[in-house]
Amino acid sequence: MAASMAERILVRRIRCPIFTARREHRPKKKWASTLPAVSGPHLALQYFDSNYSLQFGDVWGSMRLALLSEQKYGALVNAFSRTEAIMVNLSALHSADCLRKEWPPGAQLSCYTFPRGDLSRFPAPRADALGLLEYYLMDAASLLPVLALNVQPDHRVLDLCAAPGGKTLAMLMQNCRFLAANDSSVSRTNRLRRVLQSYIPHYLRTEDRVRVSSWDGTDWAEHESYDRVLVDVPCTTDRHSLMEEDNNIFSRVRMKERQRLPALQTSLLLAGLRAVTPGGDVVYSTCSLSQLQNEFVVERALEVAATEYGIRARIQELRPFCEMFKDTFNFHVNCRIGELVVPHLAANFGPMYICLLRRER
Numbered sequence: 001m002a003a004s005m006a007e008r009i010l011v012r013r014i015r016c017p018i019f020t021a022r023r024e025h026r027p028k029k030k031w032a033s034t035l036p037a038v039s040g041p042h043l044a045l046q047y048f049d050s051n052y053s054l055q056f057g058d059v060w061g062s063m064r065l066a067l068l069s070e071q072k073y074g075a076l077v078n079a080f081s082r083t084e085a086i087m088v089n090l091s092a093l094h095s096a097d098c099l100r101k102e103w104p105p106g107a108q109l110s111c112y113t114f115p116r117g118d119l120s121r122f123p124a125p126r127a128d129a130l131g132l133l134e135y136y137l138m139d140a141a142s143l144l145p146v147l148a149l150n151v152q153p154d155h156r157v158l159d160l161c162a163a164p165g166g167k168t169l170a171m172l173m174q175n176c177r178f179l180a181a182n183d184s185s186v187s188r189t190n191r192l193r194r195v196l197q198s199y200i201p202h203y204l205r206t207e208d209r210v211r212v213s214s215w216d217g218t219d220w221a222e223h224e225s226y227d228r229v230l231v232d233v234p235c236t237t238d239r240h241s242l243m244e245e246d247n248n249i250f251s252r253v254r255m256k257e258r259q260r261l262p263a264l265q266t267s268l269l270l271a272g273l274r275a276v277t278p279g280g281d282v283v284y285s286t287c288s289l290s291q292l293q294n295e296f297v298v299e300r301a302l303e304v305a306a307t308e309y310g311i312r313a314r315i316q317e318l319r320p321f322c323e324m325f326k327d328t329f330n331f332h333v334n335c336r337i338g339e340l341v342v343p344h345l346a347a348n349f350g351p352m353y354i355c356l357l358r359r360e361r
């Protein structure tokens with residue numbers, strides 16, 4: 001006897017579990033946990049291989065090798081400590097100041113690096129008699145955005161994305177009149193505070209000299225208020241992403257955040273352009289090789305600044321500036337806008353993208 005319509009539906013429901021469970025009882029498909037577990041560094045390498053081989057052609061091979069090899073550090077001498085003695089000690093390690101001979105206006109800053117091809121490491125810094133650490137270990141290329149900004153003693157400076165604070169320290173060592181150091185992350189701002197405590201004497205950490213805040217930089221409300229603005233944005237941190245699983249921006253759970261980076265970077269650069277006074281300078285920087293996060297962001301921000309806010313800013317030539325550092329850093333030769341330090345086995349600093357913008361009105 002043929003089954004009735006009701007029986008046929010019942011049989012279908014029993015065979016097919018999707019019909020049996022009510023919507024609220026169905027197991028939720030979690031794509032992040034159901035997809036095969038691929039590590040963040042592995043995904044980063046896949047992404048870089050497909051994008052950077054197109055962007056850089058044959059040169060990508062040597063950059064890739066350097067990125068996967070040990071990074072070089074520089075020791076930024078604490079200008080508030082006993083600098084002469086520190087420099088004697090660093091010289092005794094056969095490292096040399098990579099800034100002093102090449103960049104007279106930045107003479108307040110001294111950063112020691114080992115010669116090209118020398119992969120020695122600096123020992124951890126010690127505290128001096130006042131409890132201040134003698135030097136700050138950082139990628140020496142991270143000082144280029146600070147030097148390009150050319151901070152002078154009478155300047156009011158904004159560091160919009162400041163934590164953990166290597167560049168903030170360098171700008172404070174240039175004795176600017178006032179520095180606002182901001183970072184939207186509260187935990188990272190606390191880290192920045194600890195860095196300042198370890199390197200800056202307490203009498204210079206007053207509110208009228210340095211102010212630390214944890215605001216969203218895209219909403220920066222002080223317009224036309226600063227002579228210099230550093231916009232060192234969150235990015236794909238290419239070297240970190242290839243090496244560290246922890247907090248990796250290429251992990252599947254952070255995919256949306258990564259895709260939104262260029263929009264966030266553009267908003268932050270726009271905020272920087274609004275914060276600087278006409279005639280003042282903004283440096284936009286990232287530690288990524290990606291054109292999407294570098295040149296394209298600068299172009300888009302300039303366009304929006306002009307159309308939405310009537311702000312005109314011009315990109316400044318940095319080639320002569322970079323020429324002064326060519327013995328220490330390896331610069332990409334074909335950067336359309338701004339300059340890019342690319343990792344190289346003999347000079348394994350970077351990536352560091354720098355673009356200097358002068359606001360005209």
Ligand SMILES: C[S@@+](CC[C@H](N)C(=O)[O-])C[C@H]1O[C@@H](n2cnc3c(N)ncnc32)[C@H](O)[C@@H]1O
Nearest residue numbers: 161162163164165166167184185216217232234
């Ligand atoms: C590349 S890191 C800055 C490094 C820092 N300039 C230094 O030299 O140590 C980018 C920073 O941007 C911060 N950030 C992300 N989104 C932000 C936002 N909307 N406003 C301000 N800071 C933000 C992150 O917390 C991160 O600390």
